[in-house]
Amino acid sequence: MSQYDADAFAAFEAEGWERQAASYEAGVGRVTSRVFDRLLDAAGVSRGRAVLDVACGPGEISARAAARGAQVIGTDIAGAMIERARLAYPAIDFRHAAAEDLPFRDGVFDCAVAGFLFLHLARPDRVASELARVLASGGRAAATVWDVITDLRLRELLERQSGIATLACYPSAELEGKGVLEVDAEQRVTAFVEKGPAAGEGLVNAGIHALDPAILDHIRPPFADFGHDVWPAALAAGATITAAPVHAYVKDVGSPEALAEAERELGL
Secondary structure (H helix, E strand, O other): OOHHHHHHHHHHHHHHHHHHOOOOOOOOHHHHHHHHHHHHHHHOOOOOOEEEEEOOOOOHHHHHHHHOOOEEEEEEOOHHHHHHHHHHOOOOEEEEOOOOOOOOOOOOEEEEEEEOOHHHOOOHHHHHHHHHHHEEEEEEEEEEOOOEEEOOOHHHHHHOOOEOEEEEEEEEOOOEOOOEEEEOOOOEEEEEEOOEOOOOOEEEEEEEEEEOHHHHHHOOOOOOOHHHHHHHHHHHOOOOEEEEEOOOOEEEOOOHHHHHHHHHHHOO
16 A cells, blocks of 8 residues: 555544544444443453553443553544543543554553554554554553454445345355355345355355444344344344345454465455
8 A cells, every 4th residue: 555545544534533433332332332341351350450442432341441450541543532532431541542543652561452453554563563552661562453454345246235234145055154144036035144155155144234223222232243132133123134245255264274275365
């Protein structure tokens, strides 16, 4: 990516999060918040720890860290997000700052967390270096990311959206252990098989979805993932979910082995 492209992408993201600040918690925040405690566990956040929450958004991760007795600072590139965080949690220190240029000395934090940040970065390598820089010796950083690599054009999926959700999928003769969609003649999903059979052909859920806000009515605790909890419940309630077969590279990289395989396939 050229310097110009990186700067343009960073500006696009910053502008987008300024606009999304008011609606984030009622929308995607209802999904991402389900893993916040596991993120804090992974970073070793506990009483007395100095914690940096990068891309803190409206502040919920910071608040959960503070509830554990940690000393927390939250940063975000969107001023509107910082305003909402300060309003919701006035006892926590929130600062307007870019993740790739953190305004802190070296080695001042015991833990750093980044909730669903890295896929929104123009220079993720620089941000990773910044997190390492501000961590003390023996400190720990943890991040959450969506776990699918694809070259699918998302606009194509959005243009085909129908019902409360449209699921990108791809035909495969290797179904074992994969999420399989059963569909009718009009590509409406009739059943979701979380772990496909050892033999046969079918449509594999790509893990990329175009969602209508109505899907939020079907997300209930305890929430593990869409395939296990949301799609079966939505279908049982009579909701319309459609399948969108695509011809694109799709790879679930939810394990180190799968990530290494994707890197080999893509020549990374």
